[in-house]
Amino acid sequence: MKKITFVFLACIALFNFTSCSDDDGFTYTAKPDPEGIAFTNSTLETYNLTASNASNIAERLVWNAANFSVQTPVNYEVQGSSVESFESFSVIGVGTQTNQAVTVANMLALAREAGLDNDPTTAAPNNGTVYFRVRAYVGADAGNVVEQLSEVMAVSVTLPEEAEEGLDLPKIFVVGNFLASGGYGTDWTPADAVPLAAAAEGNTAYEGYVFINSETPEFKFLPANTSFDGDYGDTGADNGTFSGTLVQEGEVNAGTPDGTGGYYIVNVDTDALTYDLTKTSWGVIGNATPTGWDSDTDMVYDSATKTWSVTLDLTEQEAPDNGIKFRANDAWDINFGDTDADGTLDFNTNQNIGIPEDGNYTITLDLSNPRQYTYSISKN
Template sequence: MKKLSFLLFALIGLISLNSCTEDDPFTFEAKPDPEGLAFTSTVADNYNLTASNAENLAERFVWNPVDFDVQTPITYELQGSTTQDFMNFDVIGTSSESNIGVTIAQMMSLASDAGLDNDPTTEDMPNTGTIYFRVRAYIGTDGGNAVQEVSDIISVNVTLPEEEEENTDLPKIYVTGSFGAASGYGADWNPEAGVPLAASAVGETDYEGFIYMNVDAPEYKFLPQNDGWDGDYGDAGEENGAYTGVLLQDGEVNAGTPDGTGGYFWVKADTEALTYSLTETNWGVIGNATPTGWDSDTDMTYDAENKIWTLTLDLTAQEAPDNGIKFRANDGWDINIGDSGADGTMEFGGDNIGVPEDGNYTITLDLSNPRMYTYTLTKN
């Protein structure tokens, strides 16, 4: 009798288990941290945003880790907005860590979206205002995951200094390496002797400039500022001197040149896209004001001490923009510079440069000031 009762009890248990499996499926629900997601760092009373320091770190926002009670990794997304309702926002960055740094350039971009301005002649636009940040945590790496938590909102007061020169002071990064002493820039691997590259505008990250690397196998790095090594960029390759065209900040190696040799390079770097490129250039003058006309260049010589290209040449009078001279690199038209508007500053693909009268001229081309390239025609 006892044996029969035990079998009956086991059968009832089996039926109950089977019923639960089929009719009451178990649904997992992630549980957010009961304390909630919140910033643990404090912000300054006000941030003065200047274009010359655009790549510097403005603030590193820190928050408490969130526990969703799952083994899946958690992603944190820092958002910035010009309004407290966050109807529109920019994603500043994502991380698996509980902190993300914000650069001055990123704050300036939000300030611009908020209608702030640093031009004292613009009366209808303030130069001081407030921007807002919050952090969103979600399970996994898919930003559309519905299992998420959003933090409180933190407000940040910002000021664009009322200095007119800030409008023309383009953001810069700097290049230093093994070429400095041999190329007329100062000591090797010295941040203070770094060669500047300039962005196209405030808030942009497309830096460019020209650098002379007068050593056999140059190596170098890109610096956000010229007073130290914090945040330096190198190449994503495996050994020093690599040239992959990909920038890396952690675990990087010294960057090299495309063929491993020196030269005078047009250097571009994008710190958002994390790309860079070097194009070797040798400059000449072409045009119907020169002895060889539009058929061929007359080569210029680089003066490392004064950081200019020079040439002395007989020119004939020609009127711009239809006639005159132009500067071009590598005996081709892919890279050429002219002077649209005849104002002494140069533009890629710009107009021909006129020659006022026949004579022997000393011609200079100065590419040492990034994005502010100039030339001179001096009659001897």
């Protein structure tokens, strides 16, 4: 199994809370502990992380409680980012406890976002840094919320001799008028185009999930995310047409089947010159959920993290016969389980995902890496 090694460089981050007030004149006074509020665990070790143990805990971050001097629970949100500025970030977990498990899958996702690679044919580095911080807040998470962020904890990330499986799958890219509103970058910019992946070298059938967040979608498919050379478009007469067939000369901008935006699974075959899109919304279902196998519990998509998530109460269930599965559109046509219990998803498998004990959980579904779909289940 190919490996990624992560080395934690720094583990101490202090909260410096100050008194503040909201628009209603409602004042919180922060009173931290005498020694300050800090991560209390030491993480000066090397971790060998592989996709085969993606659901395992890589590290449990622990910090001192924040004191806002009010009789209300303090909420903590652990964030991970590939950039120190946290211009974009993933939410690892939210809860009132002063600790949070960080799984191997969480780490792998941040490594991919950091653009790490050890392919000698690319200019991407094989080592870099990812970052963690904790957000403490009181009040509703909108309007009158009062919050404070910890300092950033830097984590050194290194890919050794071989790249993580799936990072080097053959790819094509979707570029169009949805990149900005979908959270990908600048419209019609090849470098910001969304990847689709083939299953193996020599395979011309590509797939991936794309948030085409446009009222009038228009896009093309690129052989590389460096230019429009060799781009594929629709065979129709007008931009935004969906015919399901592609051409590289005299093409127009492609569109969606119903002409509307949404979160789509996109399939393209560059040999057959065909493409198709299926709009999806996602939920969890199973006898570990409040509604059992009768109906889904809907998940919510976050364009900043490129993930779907939901927080709900789950009951202890043992896989493979019990637990939960992910499915699209309240139907079984597109569903995922976990055959190997490794944190990576398998299409239309009969293996459910087990829940270790009763409790309130946050479930995250990450379909942003084509053909390398992952999930995390964190108890709050």
